[in-house]
Amino acid sequence: MLIRDIFTFAFDALKERKLRAALTIIGVAIGPAAIVALIGATEGFSQSISAQFDKMGVTTISVMPVGRGVTLTATDVETLQKIEGVKYVIPYYLIRATLRYGGTTTSAYVAALDLTKLDLLFSDIKVVSGSMPTSSEITSALIGFRLANPANPETPPIQLYQVVAASLQSGTARSFLVKGVLSEFGVGLFISPDDTLFIPLESGRLLTGTTHYTGVFVIASSREVVNEVTNSISNIYGNKVRIQAVSFILSTIQSITSSVSTILASIASISVIVAFMGIMTSMFTSVYERTREIGVAKAMGYTNTAILLFFLAEAILTGFVGGTIGSAAGVVLSHFLLSLFSGGIRFGGPGGFGGAPPGVAGQAASTTVSASTLQITPVITPQLILLAILLATAVGALAGLVPAWRASRLTPVEALRHE
Numbered sequence: 001m002l003i004r005d006i007f008t009f010a011f012d013a014l015k016e017r018k019l020r021a022a023l024t025i026i027g028v029a030i031g032p033a034a035i036v037a038l039i040g041a042t043e044g045f046s047q048s049i050s051a052q053f054d055k056m057g058v059t060t061i062s063v064m065p066v067g068r069g070v071t072l073t074a075t076d077v078e079t080l081q082k083i084e085g086v087k088y089v090i091p092y093y094l095i096r097a098t099l100r101y102g103g104t105t106t107s108a109y110v111a112a113l114d115l116t117k118l119d120l121l122f123s124d125i126k127v128v129s130g131s132m133p134t135s136s137e138i139t140s141a142l143i144g145f146r147l148a149n150p151a152n153p154e155t156p157p158i159q160l161y162q163v164v165a166a167s168l169q170s171g172t173a174r175s176f177l178v179k180g181v182l183s184e185f186g187v188g189l190f191i192s193p194d195d196t197l198f199i200p201l202e203s204g205r206l207l208t209g210t211t212h213y214t215g216v217f218v219i220a221s222s223r224e225v226v227n228e229v230t231n232s233i234s235n236i237y238g239n240k241v242r243i244q245a246v247s248f249i250l251s252t253i254q255s256i257t258s259s260v261s262t263i264l265a266s267i268a269s270i271s272v273i274v275a276f277m278g279i280m281t282s283m284f285t286s287v288y289e290r291t292r293e294i295g296v297a298k299a300m301g302y303t304n305t306a307i308l309l310f311f312l313a314e315a316i317l318t319g320f321v322g323g324t325i326g327s328a329a330g331v332v333l334s335h336f337l338l339s340l341f342s343g344g345i346r347f348g349g350p351g352g353f354g355g356a357p358p359g360v361a362g363q364a365a366s367t368t369v370s371a372s373t374l375q376i377t378p379v380i381t382p383q384l385i386l387l388a389i390l391l392a393t394a395v396g397a398l399a400g401l402v403p404a405w406r407a408s409r410l411t412p413v414e415a416l417r418h419e
Helices: 003-016 018-056 074-081 115-121 201-208 223-240 246-289 291-299 304-344 382-408 412-416
Strands: 060-065 086-101 104-112 127-130 140-143 163-167 173-182 196-199 215-220 241-245
Touching: 003 018, 003 304, 018 246, 018 304, 018 382, 060 223, 074 086, 074 215, 086 115, 086 201, 104 201, 173 196, 173 201, 196 201, 215 223, 223 241, 223 246, 241 246, 246 291, 246 304, 246 382, 291 304, 304 382
Parallel strands: 104 196, 140 173
Antiparallel strands: 060 215, 060 241, 086 104, 086 163, 086 215, 127 173, 140 196, 163 173
């Protein structure tokens, strides 16, 4: 007997009982849909986070003073530069300020550092309008993309070549000419470039009136030496500084998302057990209703193996159709879930994960600023779809095995006498 004939028989049997078949298939589809949606969504989140961290630079290490009386100065920059494995040391000031321009007042962060090294901290960032101020242009500034293109249409943008006054809570104020506008970057870790006004390092010293830096960025020569560099900094400064490495944070987040993905997949697998019971119940009912039909088939010469294959094919077909429909539904559901929740994934502070750094010139460490929303796309691979379909098909085969075996063991006389 051809396999095609067996599955044709199974398909016809399903068509005769459309409502029961449809309900059973829907029950089967729930499991693959949940698995595809949840795994696809969590993998998409993980990959989006990884991509964003890669843009920040996995060799970047942030060093910030902790505690009263602890400072970082030019001497510390020289000390850090001498550590083996360190490629660049970038000191910076990060200041919470009130910006005034064209009759508008807003609150934002001002970052002072060597502007020629911005691309080391933020991969692919560039000046899209105007030009990059030199270190000697202490009255010039660069603005982040969101300051020039506010998300809120009611907020006036800062224009190129516009004068912006930056005022601190201490009363210190300086004016800067916007000489350039940066490209859009997205979520930042230690500094969110889209929402920040950048000025030369010397301008930061004049604005704050201190030579004590907010912190220092250390760029390691490679990802492999980040641990060694971090340990060396810790050995020199002990608990006087807070050390944060992009690669460490990325590894932690990836570990968490992997665990969450496993837990969600396990929860979704419970629906597979429900599908198993649904198919088995449906098949037992089908065998009972078609007992006389089985007797007629056996009287016509069909073997036990043929009868077993007829009913087993019906269960396999149910699982396959349910798995296919569930996988397709899971793809749609994964996009829906991320579109529903991605708007709420935000990172507080100047760089979100790191929180606000210790204050400079009287700024509160708890101050935060909203950052860009992380864009997430579900990761739906052919392997994931195939796994979901095969799982549903296997569940169908296992659930139908016992009812099919029972049908094959019926004797013709016993089956024909059934009412």
